[in-house]
Amino acid sequence: MIGSRIVQLNIHLSKVQFNFYHQTSMASLLVPPTSIRGKNSLDYEAFNITLKNIPCVVLADQYLRQFINKLRPFFLKFRSFKSVQSLETIDGQYIVYLDPRKIKNVTDVLKKEILWNKLYKEVELKLSYINWQPHEVLNAILPEDIEVPTSFSQVGHIIHLNLRNEQLPYKNVIGQVYLDKIPNVKTVVNKVNIIDNVYRNFAMEILAGEQNTMVSVKENGCIYHFDFSKVYWNPRLGTEHFALVNFMKKGDVLYDIFAGVGPFAVPSARKGIRVLANDLNPESYKWLVKNAQVNKVTDLLMAFNKDGREFLKVDVKKDIVERREKNDNGSEHIVMNLPALAVEFLDVFENWLSSEEIDKVCLNPPVVHVYCFIKASKSDDFYALAKLYIEKKLGYNLPSESLLNIHQVRNIASNKEMMRVSFLLTKNMLKEEPAMKKLKHVNDNDDDNFLGNNGEEQEQDKECI
Numbered sequence: 001m002i003g004s005r006i007v008q009l010n011i012h013l014s015k016v017q018f019n020f021y022h023q024t025s026m027a028s029l030l031v032p033p034t035s036i037r038g039k040n041s042l043d044y045e046a047f048n049i050t051l052k053n054i055p056c057v058v059l060a061d062q063y064l065r066q067f068i069n070k071l072r073p074f075f076l077k078f079r080s081f082k083s084v085q086s087l088e089t090i091d092g093q094y095i096v097y098l099d100p101r102k103i104k105n106v107t108d109v110l111k112k113e114i115l116w117n118k119l120y121k122e123v124e125l126k127l128s129y130i131n132w133q134p135h136e137v138l139n140a141i142l143p144e145d146i147e148v149p150t151s152f153s154q155v156g157h158i159i160h161l162n163l164r165n166e167q168l169p170y171k172n173v174i175g176q177v178y179l180d181k182i183p184n185v186k187t188v189v190n191k192v193n194i195i196d197n198v199y200r201n202f203a204m205e206i207l208a209g210e211q212n213t214m215v216s217v218k219e220n221g222c223i224y225h226f227d228f229s230k231v232y233w234n235p236r237l238g239t240e241h242f243a244l245v246n247f248m249k250k251g252d253v254l255y256d257i258f259a260g261v262g263p264f265a266v267p268s269a270r271k272g273i274r275v276l277a278n279d280l281n282p283e284s285y286k287w288l289v290k291n292a293q294v295n296k297v298t299d300l301l302m303a304f305n306k307d308g309r310e311f312l313k314v315d316v317k318k319d320i321v322e323r324r325e326k327n328d329n330g331s332e333h334i335v336m337n338l339p340a341l342a343v344e345f346l347d348v349f350e351n352w353l354s355s356e357e358i359d360k361v362c363l364n365p366p367v368v369h370v371y372c373f374i375k376a377s378k379s380d381d382f383y384a385l386a387k388l389y390i391e392k393k394l395g396y397n398l399p400s401e402s403l404l405n406i407h408q409v410r411n412i413a414s415n416k417e418m419m420r421v422s423f424l425l426t427k428n429m430l431k432e433e434p435a436m437k438k439l440k441h442v443n444d445n446d447d448d449n450f451l452g453n454n455g456e457e458q459e460q461d462k463e464c465i
């Protein structure tokens with residue numbers, strides 16, 4: 001039994017003798033028993049073990065204060081276990097558990113300084129399931145040739161795993177271990193396929209815990225509610241959401257073409273940016289509206305539920321043209337975060353506006369922030385490739401005065417990056433000028449060079465896109 005006070009302590013006086021053999025045999029004991037290897041159900045009792053000959057020193061509190069910093073590097077560490085505990089039987093006395101794998105050195109350190117022979121003990125230590133880290137438990141359970149899943153995302157109370165095929169026979173035990181071990185988790189899910197649907201959510205299987213996928217999460221100071229099984233949400237995009245909102249200024253306007261449940265839209269409105277936010281998924285739209293209410297930004301955020309192309313062609317255009325007529329201040333930002341497909345929407349800007357509208361709109365050109373995936377080898381220049389890709393889709397070389405920024409958002413898989421390209425919608429981009437379109441439709445099959453297969457995540461090791 002382990003706690004802050006020792007309930008049972010079997011102290012054996014021993015001579016301070018350690019040799020290499022002792023250290024290695026102890027090391028192999030400091031992991032959970034392997035008798036459970038290959039089981040696909042969790043036998044909690046199997047993790048109850050007693051470690052013998054655990055080195056420790058028993059110190060009165062004044063010595064503890066004196067030596068604690070010297071002893072600290074040698075502490076024996078387990079989950080939910082205190083390396084220093086007060087002795088229940090003797091007031092003012094403390095036991096400091098030491099790691100037998102490091103004891104050779106501690107002998108050297110302390111021998112000269114304290115009455116080592118009197119203070120040094122070896123004790124028995126009982127451990128149970130609570131004392132092992134999730135990877136230690138899973139290392140003991142999974143067959144040796146199966147890698148322990150260590151990366152996962154947490155979305156509210158949900159742990160989201162992306163298990164490999166060979167891990168699937170153990171999916172329930174893996175789910176249970178994460179449910180038991182990660183604080184505040186109530187549900188563990190596994191992604192059952194790659195994201196290849198329109199709404200970018202993924203089918204999921206609940207492995208352990210409550211059958212509840214309704215979550216509340218906080219990101220960049222805003223609260224979001226949504227059903228994780230029905231909408232897109234990626235906790236790894238928080239930094240990007242922050243960066244883009246930070247880039248925009250109070251008084252600007254955001255047109256969020258693929259808004260999801262609002263992680264760009266809601267904080268922007270909070271900042272005093274007027275927002276027109278759209279998503280095709282009715283479920284995302286429902287939560288976008290709700291999240292605008294919850295975060296008290298309904299006066300600045302208008303939500304739409306339509307195809308992004310239609311939204312750009314009709315609503316965004318109308319709003320920008322009206323703003324020019326009213327001589328409104330501030331910049332306009334068109335944000336297109338649908339990395340696998342957003343570039344296919346760039347052709348909307350051809351014939352988007354009449355000549356007269358182009359002249360007015362380009363007095364203060366709107367900024368487009370388009371996201372894409374770039375697949376290339378590590379030595380390649382992802383920035384140059386992203387620029388090339390957007391130019392190819394626009395059918396226009398982006399001159400330096402139009403190109404505002406190219407940003408590496410995050411790594412998706414080995415040799416695959418999510419990139420953001422920000423550029424000004426200048427006159428020549430909006431005008432259909434055949435000479436400028438020479439890049440267009442040339443080598444359309446080259447897309448595979450940028451995207452990989454279907455522009456989708458094929459590797460199983462990373463999370464949703």
Ligand SMILES: C[S@@+](CC[C@H](N)C(=O)[O-])C[C@H]1O[C@@H](n2cnc3c(N)ncnc32)[C@H](O)[C@@H]1O
Pocket residue numbers: 198199200231232233234237257258259260261262263264278279280281284306307308309337338339465
């Ligand atoms: C990658 S998610 C991005 C969501 C959000 N902007 C974010 O950063 O988390 C893309 C979103 O685009 C939506 N979507 C997909 N196709 C669309 C389309 N043709 N028109 C509008 N929205 C679309 C999906 O429902 C999804 O919510």
